[in-house]
Amino acid sequence: MSTSQPQPLHQRLTDELRTRITSGLWSEGFRIPSEAELCREFEASRGTVRQALSTLRTEGLIVGGQGKQPVAGRAALSQPFTTFMSFTEWAGSIGKTPGQQTREIARRPASPEVAAQLGIKAGEPVVEVLRLRLLENAPAMVERTSFVLHVGRLLFDFDTDSGSIFSFLKSHGVDLSRGRHTIDAVAAEGHDVELLGVEPGAPLLRERRLTSSAAGEPIEYSDDRYIPGLTNFTIENTSEHRANLVRVPTA
Amino acid sequence: MSTSQPQPLHQRLTDELRTRITSGLWSEGFRIPSEAELCREFEASRGTVRQALSTLRTEGLIVGGQGKQPVAGRAALSQPFTTFMSFTEWAGSIGKTPGQQTREIARRPASPEVAAQLGIKAGEPVVEVLRLRLLENAPAMVERTSFVLHVGRLLFDFDTDSGSIFSFLKSHGVDLSRGRHTIDAVAAEGHDVELLGVEPGAPLLRERRLTSSAAGEPIEYSDDRYIPGLTNFTIENTSEHRANLVRVPTA
DNA sequence: TCCGTTAACTTGTACATACAAGTGCCGTTT
């Protein structure tokens, strides 16, 4: 149930039509009602209806038009932002038990790479966390995260073996709204070998992630290395719309 | 120069304002003119101005509002769809010379995996291409692509050592509008070792890609394996907008 | 000098009207 405050009509229209499409009620290719028909159905003006339709068109949920009624598009790949950003929440979404073993949480001077990413001076203190993440009790990922100090200091009052740092920080009012992820493959080395129990040189899927506030202020920079075969990143792009991004388990 | 047909005013407004933001004329945080001021400047009605602003807001190029003027947002990460989809075009965009050595192009029955992805029956014929892709004459990636037969047959009249299959197909009217990419890490094996000159078991970055028409008809399914350190996939997501996706070289 | 209130400015929501441009169907003519 959303807030008790009534939503604007154009928003309610958008939500109702989106539900009809994503639920399959209007399957792909179904010709949706005309603007005039929608005006009558929702007792709305044409401008309000068109505003809702414009949103759906932007999301790729309706396609076509000009002289003929648009049709329902393919429901786009999607995943809640927080499910993508939090390993704990992602694991729960696929019905698996996440876990964490913290090897280290320390305040130390930022390396040049970390400093560059967080927009601070090299040598300025950051809070660094090294954790092994598990999935159904099996090693899944090594997480090396650096937090800007004013956020990271909150973690000294948090049991990092108890669950999601992402959720803890959000519940303490930290604005984690933007992510930039760089994905590549690396050879296992150092703590990877020790924590994940793999051979040196074994392939790992690496996600380097900068998380920022809505205003663009860097909050954390992380280097996460996954055992292959456990998680994939799937992206859907089209020539007209921005991409959709989801994290998926390997079948 | 776009088409000689004049663009709608709301589109010209959108383009002009987008340019002011992405060019840095209005840097991040800059308070943009009020709607009334924009109406005067462009001799447009408030509805038309608001339509343009709505588009920019959807792209994250302006943020804030309600009672105060919005501010310019961070210019979003972006890359032309075709630059992302075509290795040849991508290489050109970073000033590097792409190359290709075709090891095989054959018509053969689809494997169950390929058939499932292309939406055909296992055993139906597809056209398979195995190519080594080079960057500045160095091995960069092994490309294993399967095409639905009616598209793949075009390739028998194309010198696959001459350049971009993606561009060739588009120039022959093949609609390649949608991509779904799954990224993970794998260990080098078989042709990988032979073609890329790496040790068996070495880490490779794998991109499995299904390319479809705008209508969703599968066209090609590819398994591309990259030497690490040559290309990354960078994705930007926010809690409010769909993700942006770019392919970037490793520094 | 500070605080509260009011007014002016802003964006957000919703409606109405008019015409341009595209599509499809039906009727008529060849």
Add this chain to the structure above:
DNA sequence: AAACGGCACTTGTATGTACAAGTTAACGGA
């Protein structure tokens, strides 16, 4: 039977109006 033209329906573009809701600045009073 096919083709063409016209009409009705559709969406796209653009304008205007009115009021709600949010923000900020200025002024007056304590």
